[in-house]
Amino acid sequence: MNLEKSSIIFNDSHQTISFLKKEVEKFVKERKWNKYHTLKELAQAISIESAELLELFLFKNLALDEILNDSDLTSKISEEFADIFIYLLSFANVINLDISYAFQKKIEKNRKKYPLSEFSNGTYKKK
Ligand SMILES: [Mg+2]
Numbered sequence: 001m002n003l004e005k006s007s008i009i010f011n012d013s014h015q016t017i018s019f020l021k022k023e024v025e026k027f028v029k030e031r032k033w034n035k036y037h038t039l040k041e042l043a044q045a046i047s048i049e050s051a052e053l054l055e056l057f058l059f060k061n062l063a064l065d066e067i068l069n070d071s072d073l074t075s076k077i078s079e080e081f082a083d084i085f086i087y088l089l090s091f092a093n094v095i096n097l098d099i100s101y102a103f104q105k106k107i108e109k110n111r112k113k114y115p116l117s118e119f120s121n122g123t124y125k126k127k
Pocket residue numbers: 049052079080083
């Protein structure tokens with residue numbers, strides 16, 4: 001990983017969501033891009049970057065092990081994932097969203113919506 005002006009190697013075990021939110025906030029503020037990071041623009045950017053992620057799979061029918069053994073593809077997937085995540089973090093910054101709390105509320109809602117008593121056998125139906 002090549003990090004500008006940093007010798008820190010980020011990894012999920014050592015960086016908190018709060019730290020990542022601050023890194024994105026700093027990046028945007030240093031460039032005076034806050035005016036571009038409106039909720040509408042960020043929602044559009046999240047959708048556009050999600051489409052770029054989808055495009056990597058367009059007209060391909062690859063098994064997971066084929067994807068994981070393709071270093072060029074996994075690198076592109078990593079970049080598009082990061083694009084989406086950075087815009088999500090910026091979106092959270094704009095509305096002062098506590099991501100962990102939002103996650104907790106939603107996963108609890110999903111546990112009630114998809115109870116183990118109905119969904120422990122691998123079947124799925126949209127509710
Ligand atoms: Mg992209």
